[in-house]
Amino acid sequence: MARIIQMPSKDELPEGPTRTFVVALRLYYRSAGRPALREISKLIEGRQDLNNITASQETIRRILRGLVVPHDWNRVNAVLQVFCELSKIDPEADADQWEHMVESHRDYIKRLWDEALEAEPDAPRTLPPTPPPPSSRPGSGGGGFSDDPPF
Template structure:
């Protein structure tokens, strides 16, 4: 059975332009019914003749481990996820807003550009030598 891909926690991916990009992309992944990465790559291969995106690249994008430098990779993933979610990527992202809303595609592209332009988020520190110091009490543990 395939492992369920989950949105990274704020500990794993702190608030940053990269996180906003991943949150938006992950919303399309959820709307598409969380398809297996193999299905996404197969859909990309079927729709984009000379273009492919590997399962690992897609997994790393959805987990916030990478932001591809090539927009075509992001656009291909968005296109197949939108197709599976019955969303037209060229319609307004926020329908009924008072001002002009960007399309789904344009909004994700803006977030992608912001994520590429921003400095990388600091790595998460789990425990060990790099972990922040804990406060200690003079009281015995019993």
């Protein structure tokens, strides 16, 4: 039996556009019967109708846990397409039975994905560590010379 990917707590994934996107995508995951990550990945692999996108099990897990919002819509669309196929939902049909909106399932998820992507903070820049300043104590190698032999 496949391990079920749990919805992250509000401490793990606070309210906001990313959580809204994850909650919505997980509706399709649940409707598809919570398939194994391996199955989802295999159903995506090598499909020309999905632009030959790949999605590893880890990528899918991270999306469903809200750890990442892919920058590539094709990857999200591929995951959604597989969920829709498994649950026999036409992704181009109106999603109004779920959200009382007149947009397709695909457009609904794409809108939430856009909002989540735009709300993500820029990744923090990490700078290389600054080397310590050379010591100026006598005999400590200050001045650019070392007591060690050159070999």
